[in-house]
Amino acid sequence: MNYTKILRSSLGTFVTRVGLSVAVFLGIFYLAVATTPVVLGIYSLFIAVIRALDLLTNVGITEAAQKRISEGTERDEYFTATLVVRLGLFAPVGISVAIYHQQIATYIGSELVVPFLFAGSFAFLVRKTIESGLIGEKKVAQAGLLQFIYATGQLASWIFLVSLGYGLFGVLVGYVVGQLVASGVGMILLTLRLKRPTIQHFRSLFEFAKYSWVGAVTTQSWIWTDTLVLGIFVVPSFIGVYELGWQITGVLFLLASAISSTLFANISELSVHDEAERITDLLERSLVYTGILAIPGMVGGMIFAEPLLAIFGEEYRIGATVVVVLILSRVFHSYEVVFGKVINALDRPDLMFRTNVVFILFNLVFNVLAVATIGWLGAALATTGAMVLKTGLSYYYIRSLLTFSIPIQEILLEILSALIMGFCLWLLVPVSSSLPPFETIVFIGVGAAIYAASVLILVERIRVATADMFRTLLLRMET
Template sequence: MNYTNVLRSSLGTFVTRIGLSVAVFLGIFYLAVATSPVVLGIYSLFIAVIRVLDLLTNVGISEAAQKRISEGTERDEFFTATLVVRLGLFVPVGISVTIYHQQIATYIGSGLVVPFLFAGSFTFLVRKTIEAGLVGEKKVAQAGLLQSVYAIGQLMSWILFVSFGYGLFGVLLGYVIGQTVASVVGLLLLELRLKRPTVQHFRSLFEFAKYSWIGAVTTQSWIWTDTLVLGLFVVSSFIGVYELSWQITGVLFLLASAISSTLFANISELSIHDETERITDLLERSLVYTGILAIPGVVGGMIFAEPLLAIFGEEYRVGATVVAVLILSRLFHSYEVVFGNVINALDRPDLMFRTNVVFILVNLVLNVVAVTTIGWVGAALATTGAMILKTGLSYRYIRSILTFSVPIEEILLEVLSALIMGACLWFLVPVSSTLLPFETIVFISLGAAIYAVSVLLLVERVRIATADVFRSLLRIKA
């Protein structure tokens, strides 16, 4: 397997996720400017509750579907079985929301959200099931495209409804519209069709899901535990600032996410044929690029966190420390997600089960303790600490089943490139004055250029791979 093809596929997925990041960024920017931190906070809690409801209708089935469908046999039956299970679980979840609607409304901060929880949860369920099918078909980039379609559809709806004065109602309706549009597009891209499954298909899914469900819980725990805990102790305006900070740091994780998704599909296939050497080679090469965005992000975040937040409004400046801490968590998560996806692709979800149980418990306990003692910044510190622990555990387990070498030299050269960038910016950025939005963007772009040049000059493998990808793309265009 030519790694250039894997890297090109990862870059394709990365590009679609850049589109997603831009759409999400513009959406959050619009809400921050057109509404208030309170509305943004209510919306964030609304999304967090939807993700909790999604866990109850998923229980690892979507992750199991990706694995079974990617193996290439009886794909239609596995996809249909996945949809049947998830829709069946949606019924008791919907009944529970009806029973506890008053408590949910009080927690989120508005009674308006409850009707939208039904529509939002259902459309999200459909979209995620379709995405699982696309990933199983190795259409990782197309699966990522659905997220961009959702974000763009939501953004356009927000602009329309909020500008006409519909406020929070328009924000929630925009979410449902975005999910619906993405689901329709996904159906057009999906080659899988409904086909009657047998008991064996359900049994096979549950066999994998009995371990992978904890992975699904972990993913949502990683993203939403801090928000859910903040909802208990902090006012909506601070939650809005926190979520904005989280979204800003998300761009640093995009390449690692794309690489891990591409690796899962390819290594899953290689594992069927016991091609250990090729699996090891893919992993070692991928680790060179995994942190290539997050590493400079740690340095850049310490310099630009406050002026970057100020672009959204002066009231968001208070989140500068949160941004700096969350960037560090994104760096560790970049490596952890690669280790975790490779372990699952090697059909060892039992190992990730152990890691995820520890992470969930530690993350929850640390968040409660930190938020109640330190305040809302404690949520970022707790989340980062839990992710560092999970990364260490994932590394330990992958070393127990696969012998590979970490490209330490290349990673250290990336760190050196980030420090070179930081040193240049230290002399160029006026520390004493407040940066204007345009100046902030210019300096961030300059820092990115300095880092890119440094990496290309110092890291030979990156330089060669970049040239190979460009030559490959030029041949395709020709």
């Protein structure tokens, strides 16, 4: 398998996720400047509850669907079975929300959110099910496109409704509208059709899901445990600042996420044919690119965290230390997600089951103890500590499946490039945490250019791959 083709596919997915990140960034920026940290905090808790409810209708089924559909046989039946299971589980979840609506409203901080939990949860369920079908069909970039459409649809709704004075109500409506628009586009892109499944299809999904459900819990635990715990101990305004920091650091994870998603479908297919050598080659090559954004992000975060947050408003400046800690968690997660996707693609969800159980327990316990004792910074420290542990376990288990070499030299050269960038910025940037927004953005761009040049000069494999992709692009343009 040509790795350049996979890298191009990863970059295609990366581009859609950059677009998604920009849309999310603009959305959070708009909420930050057009509303208050309290509204942003309530919205963040609203999303966290929706993701928690989604776990109850997922139980690993979408992950199982991606695996079974990617294997290439009876795809329509597996997709239909996935949809049937998720819709069947939605009914008791909806009833539970109706019964405990008062407690949920008190926790989130507004009674207005309850009716939107029904609509939002259902719309999210439909979109994620369609995305799982697209990923199974190896249309990873198109699945990412749905997330971009959701984010842009939500942003457009926010600008229209919030500017008219609808406040939190407009924010919640915008979420539902974005999900519905993305689902509509997804149904057009999806070539899978509804086809009556058999008991065997359900059984096959559950056979994989009995392990992968913990992976689904882990994904949401990684993203939302700190927020959910903060909702117990911290006022919504601090949650709004924390979530802003989390969203800003998300851009550093985009390339690793794109690579891991592309690897999953391709390695899943190779594993069926016992292509161990080619799988190992793909993994080793991917690790060269995995941390290429997160590593310089760590250095840049130490320099620009405070002035970057100040762009959203002076009240957000207090989250600078949280941002730096969260960037460290993104560095480890960049490598962990690649290890985890490969393990699942090799049809060993039982190994990730063990890893994920440990992560969920430690993440929850660490967060409760840390937030209760040292406040909201404890949430960032606990989340990072749990991710370091998970990365170590994932590496241990993938070593039991494959014999491969970590490209240590290239990773060290990427770290060196980041340090070169940091040194140059140290010389250029004024010793002040009050940089104007325009200067902050310019200096970030200068730092990115310095890092990119350093990486291309120092890391031969990246330089050659970049040249190959540009050469291929030019040939396509000429033809």
